[in-house]
Amino acid sequence: MQWRTPDSTVALLREGYAFIAARCEKMDTDVFTTRIALRRVTCMRGAEAARLFYEGERFSRANAMPASVQHLLQDAGSVQTLEGAAHRQRKEMFLDLLGPSDLARLRSIFRRCWMEELAQSGQEMVLQDAAARILTRTACQWAGLELGSAALRRRTRELTAMINRAGSFGPANWNARRLRRNSERWAAAEIQAARSAEGGSGDVVQRLARHLDTAGRPLETQVAAVELLNLLRPVVAIGRYLVFSAVALEENPSWRRRIASGQDGTVEAFAQEVRRRYPFFPFVGGTVERAFTFADHQFTPGEWVLLDLYGTNHDRRLWPDPAAFDPGRFMGRQPGPNELVPQGAGNVAEGHRCPGEEATLGILAEAIGLLAAQDSWKVPVQDLSISLHKAPADPHSGFIMFREPPSTHAKGAPQ
């Protein structure tokens, strides 16, 4: 009977990323039902669950995440809230804005911003903070938005708060939503400026501002502003993977050497393993639209479902010894569409799979290559532990690095 289903809110907060998989393991199933915040929810994990969640239009995203998360991440009117033809058409816009030449430009802007940040920084740097600055600059320049240093600081703070506070409740979340409203006002003004500009520069912001919906009309300014933030914020979010990459390089020196020596395929395999092994979104929520049965459970329209992304990336049926960091898993092997799911599953053009995976992998490959090759920054002993109770997770210290003072010994001088 429904009212007998236990409430798992406390267990979810206590167990964090491990919550769904731990119960699946214990009950030897891929599906179970519980309550979160008193609301009945069905949790599922694994490659087949991911396929059913992302393919065949069985789910919508309506009422699938708490407002505290929804407002900070995708927000009203965004591609994630659309379904059917309207979704496919908006998604096409994202895939067009993230086409091959846009991705090449994104990578080269990131490289330049990285070099500039390192050249300006002092003796000590917290990589997590530096990555947020570098990636905000990268994202804005890539989109065609020129910002002065004060505006850049504001945007860095706002975009970072949207990511950091998506998993929090109460005042911290409200404050981040207040910051987000500032960003939305700024983004709306940028869209209006792009619309009134003479000619077409072909910038990302111009192409977005001039995109036409299924009825042949430009997007409402507010919706275009939300989508602009849906390009900028996730680029900044890549900073979390960048810091996890730094941790992984530090803890796996043999891979660092292989990457630094330029061995084919190592950077790409390392980036994939970072996305598999380290925690980002614990799960994604959906509401059943079309009835189906899976693992003896009948899914009915209106049912709230959580798909375990972290648990699927750590499913031992797909990934032997899942806790081990081993980029070798990806050497010469492409994962199937529903196996490696940190950014969703299925077909990117048809469903809600993230359109930013290539951008994420490109920036990560660039960052991993730069981090592996550098030898003037040292990593002191610090607390790099990553708690799975807090989402989004990060290494405790934020990854501190310090610059080695230049050698005072002249070449060949006696030492």
Ligand code: HEM
């Ligand atoms: C840190 C790296 C990233 C992670 C972990 C991530 C994760 C995700 C996930 C899990 C989804 C699926 C949500 C759902 O099923 O409802 C998603 C969708 C989306 N992502 Fe990403 N993402 C990342 C980077 C990016 C980048 C770089 C962009 C664009 C520049 C981007 C833009 C989007 C958009 C627009 C959607 C909505 C797609 C749709 O509803 O069809 N993401 N992302």
